[in-house]
Amino acid sequence: MKNRYITRKVHNEIPLDIQIILWGIWGKHSVDRNGNVDWLQVFEIKVNDDEYIIKHWSEKPKYSHEKHIPKKYLSDVDECKLYIIDDDEYATMLFPDER
Numbered sequence: 001m002k003n004r005y006i007t008r009k010v011h012n013e014i015p016l017d018i019q020i021i022l023w024g025i026w027g028k029h030s031v032d033r034n035g036n037v038d039w040l041q042v043f044e045i046k047v048n049d050d051e052y053i054i055k056h057w058s059e060k061p062k063y064s065h066e067k068h069i070p071k072k073y074l075s076d077v078d079e080c081k082l083y084i085i086d087d088d089e090y091a092t093m094l095f096p097d098e099r
Helices: 008-013 016-032
Strands: 003-006 040-047 051-058 063-070 080-086 090-094
Touching: 008 090, 016 040, 016 051, 016 063, 016 080, 016 090
Parallel strands: 003 090
Antiparallel strands: 040 051, 040 080, 051 063, 080 090
């Protein structure tokens, strides 16, 4: 298993339970695709009345999936976009403006 990192901004703004869910989605996607995934994975968190919608996508190979989670199971978070960048040695979760 490769090392995983988050930026200070992610640490301060994204609750741990949501970080864990994003890492889980990323890890499952990588396993399901036998490691054949794009170096850039994009996650967009949308807030509905009673649920969070986590959209995960990448460009190469083209992939898109949505996960719906009732708000009552997660900490509060604002709508946002996050990246996980995988450089084969380690993976980093960050906001788009931190590139």
